[in-house]
Structures are given as structure tokens and as C-alpha cells.
Amino acid sequence: MQKALAPEISTWPDEDPQLIGSQCGACSATTFPRQQHCPKCSKSEMSDLLLPRRGTVIAWTTQGFPPGAPYAGPTGKDFVPFGVGLVQLGDLIRVEGRLTENDPAKLKFGMEVELTMEPFATDADGNELVTFWFKPV
Numbered sequence: 001m002q003k004a005l006a007p008e009i010s011t012w013p014d015e016d017p018q019l020i021g022s023q024c025g026a027c028s029a030t031t032f033p034r035q036q037h038c039p040k041c042s043k044s045e046m047s048d049l050l051l052p053r054r055g056t057v058i059a060w061t062t063q064g065f066p067p068g069a070p071y072a073g074p075t076g077k078d079f080v081p082f083g084v085g086l087v088q089l090g091d092l093i094r095v096e097g098r099l100t101e102n103d104p105a106k107l108k109f110g111m112e113v114e115l116t117m118e119p120f121a122t123d124a125d126g127n128e129l130v131t132f133w134f135k136p137v
Helices: none
Strands: 002-004 020-024 046-050 054-063 082-089 093-099 112-122 128-136
Touching: 054 093
Parallel strands: 002 128, 093 128
Antiparallel strands: 020 046, 054 082, 054 112, 082 093, 112 128
């Protein structure tokens, strides 16, 4: 069985899932994940906003070692390096996320990517934990 690692951040298991951010009604600032108060103007006029599925990689790196706590993925010999990208989603927001590509020779600044939901780890009950990734288009 598959379960969302963080069900509150996306519309998964929709067929074409989107990340759920929020936008301030007072100053139009956009956040991801959702927030109750605006980090720009401190007002509590935030409403949910479905973020675009496609974006552009503006920065990237590869993670060659397991992250620190609260990381819940593979470690030791099971760890596989992964790409991490800062993705510009339209004119709205930049989101940091895993990339499905981890080969530095294939990662490019300005490359177009699309949101996908992929298994990340397995929980104690044997469920696959699914989270968001960005894959090259």
C-alpha cells in the first residue's frame, strides 16, 4: 500500500497531483508549504493555492550522503545519491525538492521539470511512503 509522507502538502493521489501552497489576500505573497500567517506582512489572510506542476530548475546539487535527522530514507549501503533542485514555479514561488535525476552530467540550469509523486521509503508497517519529486520534461 502507498501512503503520502506528508499528505497535507499535495493533492496526491489525484491523477495529476499538485503541491498545495498558500497565498496572502493582503499582499499576495505565496508560500509552500501552506502557512496560516503571511511571512511577508504577518496577516492571517492566507488561502490555499494549487501550485503549477511544471517549473524551471534555477539551482541544483547532488546529495551524496544521507541527510541528518529527521531523514527517514535509506542509509548505509542502501543509500543512493539524489539530485536536489530549486524549482521556479511560474512567477509564484521557488520550491526546493528532490529531482528524479541524480547524474550531474544530465542536470542543467534552466531545464524544465514537472512534478511527480514517487516512493521515498517504507514505513514500519511495510507501506511505501510517497513524496514529491521533480522530473525532467
